[in-house]
Amino acid sequence: MRSPSILRQPALFPPDVAQPAPTAPPATAQTDQVGAPAYGHRVPAPLRPIVQLARMRRLVEPARLAQLLRSLNPPVAPDSPVWAALGAALDAYDHAERANLDLDPARRLILAAAEALVRPAAPGTPGAQP
Numbered sequence: 588m589r590s591p592s593i594l595r596q597p598a599l600f601p602p603d604v605a606q607p608a609p610t611a612p613p614a615t616a617q618t619d620q621v622g623a624p625a626y627g628h629r630v631p632a633p634l635r636p637i638v639q640l641a642r643m644r645r646l647v648e649p650a651r652l653a654q655l656l657r658s659l660n661p662p663v664a665p666d667s668p669v670w671a672a673l674g675a676a677l678d679a680y681d682h683a684e685r686a687n688l689d690l691d692p693a694r695r696l697i698l699a700a701a702e703a704l705v706r707p708a709a710p711g712t713p714g715a716q717p
Contacts, residue, residue: 629694634701637663641673641701663704673700 630638637659644652649665656663656670663670680693 630698630701634698634705637673637701637704638677638697641670641677644674659704661705669700669703673697673704676700 640652640655647655653665656665676693676696676699680690680697682688683690683693
């Protein structure tokens with residue numbers, strides 16, 4: 588007989604052994620303080636590409652990074668304060684993780700900086716592009 592295992596592969600049980608009762612999957616309605624699911628991805632799907640690109644900022648050549656940032660919609664300048672803020676927020680998260688501190692404040696900084704990059708400021712507000 589077969590039964591699912593934690594590795595998502597069937598586990599084989601001898602025919603004379605009782606199978607474990609199936610467990611209910613975790614509820615998906617549970618959220619943390621940021622409103623993200625209590626497990627899985629903490630960064631919303633629309634923000635993941637920019638956050639992943641920021642994570643790789645030190646691994647990519649500066650010219651290639653600038654090209655990738657210009658290809659985004661809206662384009663991002665690699666020397667912009669908002670891009671620097673996202674990098675600083677990721678560094679703060681890494682520091683909090685190494686120091687075994689609460690990660691929620693650092694996560695909120697990352698989300699705020701990524702939101703600022705993806706959704707440009709309205710005309711007439713600080714940080715708006717002419």
